[in-house]
Each structure stands twice: as C-alpha cells, then as structure tokens.
Amino acid sequence: MSKIFFNEFEKKLKSIRIEAFVIYKGNTRIFEYLKNKKAAEKPSKVYSITKSIVSLLIGILVDKGLIKNIHEPIQNYFPEIVESNDLQKKEITLFHLLTMTSGLQAGNFQGSKNWVTFILEQPIKYKPGSTFQYHSGDSHLLSAIIQKISGIPSASFAEKYLFRPLGINKYSWLKDPQGIHGGGFSISLNLEDMVKIGLLLLNEGRFHSNQLISSNWLHQATRPYKEVETASVGTYGYGYQLWTYENTNSSSPIEYYYANGMFGQYIFIVPKLNIMAVAKSHLQNDLQSAPRLFFEELIGSWQDG
Numbered sequence: 001m002s003k004i005f006f007n008e009f010e011k012k013l014k015s016i017r018i019e020a021f022v023i024y025k026g027n028t029r030i031f032e033y034l035k036n037k038k039a040a041e042k043p044s045k046v047y048s049i050t051k052s053i054v055s056l057l058i059g060i061l062v063d064k065g066l067i068k069n070i071h072e073p074i075q076n077y078f079p080e081i082v083e084s085n086d087l088q089k090k091e092i093t094l095f096h097l098l099t100m101t102s103g104l105q106a107g108n109f110q111g112s113k114n115w116v117t118f119i120l121e122q123p124i125k126y127k128p129g130s131t132f133q134y135h136s137g138d139s140h141l142l143s144a145i146i147q148k149i150s151g152i153p154s155a156s157f158a159e160k161y162l163f164r165p166l167g168i169n170k171y172s173w174l175k176d177p178q179g180i181h182g183g184g185f186s187i188s189l190n191l192e193d194m195v196k197i198g199l200l201l202l203n204e205g206r207f208h209s210n211q212l213i214s215s216n217w218l219h220q221a222t223r224p225y226k227e228v229e230t231a232s233v234g235t236y237g238y239g240y241q242l243w244t245y246e247n248t249n250s251s252s253p254i255e256y257y258y259a260n261g262m263f264g265q266y267i268f269i270v271p272k273l274n275i276m277a278v279a280k281s282h283l284q285n286d287l288q289s290a291p292r293l294f295f296e297e298l299i300g301s302w303q304d305g
Contacts, residue, residue, distance in 0.1 A: 005301055006031050012294050016287055018264065020191045023277040023298075027199060034191075039280060043170050043188040047261030050173075050187040051139040053162070053197070055098060055241035057146050057154060059217035060161050066149050070094040074141065077148050080120045088124040094145070096128045097138040098240040099225045103128045106135035115176040116144050132226040132238055136184025139241060140176070143183030154181040165212050166196040185261070194278045197259075198267045202276040222257040222269075247296070254299055264288045268295055275299065 010033050013021050019039035023031040034040050061067045071093050075081035081089050088103065096102045103126040104119065112118035119137040126133065143154045150157045155173040163171060171193060174186040189197075200207045204215035224237020224244040234247035239257065247254040256270040264281025279291035 005298065009294065009298055016281075016290055017283055018279060018281045018291060020280045021277065021291065022191070022195060023275065024195070024199065024202070026274050027203075040191040043172060043190045043193070044280065045185070045188050045261070046194065046265045047185045047263065048136070048139075049189075049194070049197075049259040049261040049265055049267060050182065050185050051136070051241040052259035052267070053158065053187060054139055054142050054146070054154070054183045055221055056162060056197075056200075056213055057158055058094070058098065058142055058240070059213050059221060060157075061146065061149055062217060063214045067094065070098065074145065077145050078116070078120055078141075080117065084120075086124060088128060089120075091128045093128070094142075097142050097145075098221075100132055100134050100138050100238060100241075101126075101129050101226065102138050102141075103131065103133070104137060106133060106137060109137060109140070113177055115140055116178065116180065132228055134228075134238075136182075139183035140180070141183070142241075144180050147180055153179065154183070162212060165210055166193070166200060166207055168193040168196060191278060191280055194265075194267055194280070195276075198269065198276040198278050201267070201269045202271070202274070245296075247300070254296070256299070258292070260292070262288065264291050266291050266295070268292075270299055273299060273302065275302075 019035045021033045092102045103124045105122040105125040107122045109115045109118040146154045172188045173181045205213040221240035229236040237244040244257045259267040264283035266279040268277040
C-alpha cells in the first residue's frame with residue numbers, strides 16, 4: 001500500500017468528525033490517524049460493539065463446556081418463559097439471540113424498571129429463527145444468561161477471561177436496575193483497547209501466545225446466518241452479534257466482518273488480507289457509515305493496486 005493511498009485516506013478522515021483510525025497488517029500498525037491524544041487515551045462509549053464482546057463471552061462459556069448447545073431454549077434460564085402460555089416463546093434459543101432472530105418485538109426497555117422482564121414480556125412478532133430484527137433486547141438477554149451461567153456479573157466474567165488477559169483495564173460497563181450489565185450498548189473503551197479486541201479477532205482468538213477463545217467459535221460467529229441487505233456492490237449479513245460483508249461485484253471478492261457501534265465506532269477484520277482496523281468517531285445521521293465506506297474503498301484499492 002503506497003503512501004499516496006494513505007495520504008488520500010487521511011484527507012478523507014480529516015474531512016469529517018473521525019477521532020481516530022488505525023490499520024494493522026498482521027500485528028504491525030501500518031497506518032495511524034489521531035485527531036488528538038485524548039481521542040486515543042480516553043475511554044468512550046463503543047455502543048453496539050458491546051454486542052460483539054458479549055458474543056465473545058458466550059463463546060468462552062461454550063469453550064469451557066458451561067454451555068453445551070447454543071440451540072438450547074432460553075426458557076432453561078428464564079422461568080418467566082416456562083410460566084408463559086406463549087408456545088413460540090418456548091422455541092427461542094441462544095442461537096436466535098446471537099443471530100437477532102428471536103422474533104420478540106423490539107421495545108424501549110431502557111425506560112422500564114426491569115429490563116429482562118420487559119424484554120421477555122414483549123409479544124412474538126415473527127416465528128423464532130425466521131426473521132432478522134436488529135435490537136438490543138436479544139443482546140441484553142445474552143448478558144443476563146452469562147451472569148446466570150457463570151454466577152458472576154458479565155463484567156467480572158469478562159475481566160477474568162477476556163479483559164485482563166488482553167490488558168484492558170480502563171473500561172466501564174453500565175448496569176440495568178437489577179445489576180445486569182447492559183448487553184447491547186453499555187461498554188466504554190479507549191482506542192488501544194479496541195485494537196486489542198481487533199487483534200484477538202484477527203489472530204483467530206489468540207493474543208500473544210494465549211488462546212483466549214477458540215478459532216472454532218470465531219468461525220461460527222463470523223458466518224452470515226441472515227442476509228441483511230444486498231447492495232449493488234455486495235451483501236451484508238449478520239453472524240453472532242457481528243456484521244459480515246462480501247463484495248460480489250469484483251474479480252477478487254472482498255470478504256470481511258466487523259463490530260459496529262453508533263456514531264461510527266468500528267472494528268474491521270479482513271482475514272484474507274490479514275488486515276484489522278479500528279475507527280472511533282462522533283458522526284451523525286448518514287455520516288455514521290463513512291468510516292466503513294472509506295475502509296471499503298481503501299481495501300478495494302489495496303487489492304487492485
């Protein structure tokens with residue numbers, strides 16, 4: 001990748017409110033743009049990247065044998081469903097929560113006194129497994145399940161098996177009124193901690209010499225189970241709380257996956273090119289997807305160049 005490409009890329013980043021953007025080839029940082037030092041050091045909300053971290057924690061529970069089958073019904077963890085007369089709710093599985101296909105109607109649970117109860121009380125809108133419906137309710141139920149299985153709060157479990165081994169210690173993670181850590185949008189991280197998660201993903205669950213999560217889980221988690229949107233250039237899909245993309249309109253198709261949070265927070269992984277990138281931003285409305293579009297252009301140029 002030539003300096004010219006990177007210079008042009010930096011001009012684009014400066015043209016809008018992108019705080020930081022770094023790119024790695026393998027474990028080597030090959031590009032860095034920081035609006036200022038504070039952008040790199042200060043933890044800030046990563047919004048829905050929280051969902052992807054929760055998926056990693058579920059994977060660790062699977063690796064440890066504490067979850068035997070992701071196709072088990074979630075009524076095993078929620079007596080509210082066992083007592084319900086709604087037979088379709090009894091069909092909802094962990095897999096459906098991971099892939100955003102629970103079928104539960106999305107409701108504004110943040111204003112409720114008990115988030116889990118509110119989410120579980122929502123009516124079934126679609127048959128479980130049939131329809132992708134992006135909402136944080138499914139993710140919050142996953143966090144509640146992590147706490148129920150591990151016997152400790154999700155953040156404590158993350159600290160023991162993910163954050164501490166990665167050297168992440170400046171994070172914060174907000175809780176619901178019952179003390180369950182928000183599964184959908186509640187974690188704050190700084191740039192370097194996002195990079196550590198990105199490198200863990202790029203290296204198929206390894207960080208330095210430690211295998212923190214199995215490559216088997218990551219291969220499952222990064223497959224598109226539902227096609228979400230087909231554009232003229234490619235197809236967006238959804239794995240286990242991670243987005244996927246395949247550019248089908250090219251002689252050498254680009255496949256990558258990514259964690260994405262509101263206002264332009266991204267962790268991109270391009271396995272074929274051994275590339276990882278992280279963006280932190282404060283972008284509004286249509287501009288929120290700008291880091292992704294810029295990155296797609298860049299890797300397209302990389303392949304063609």
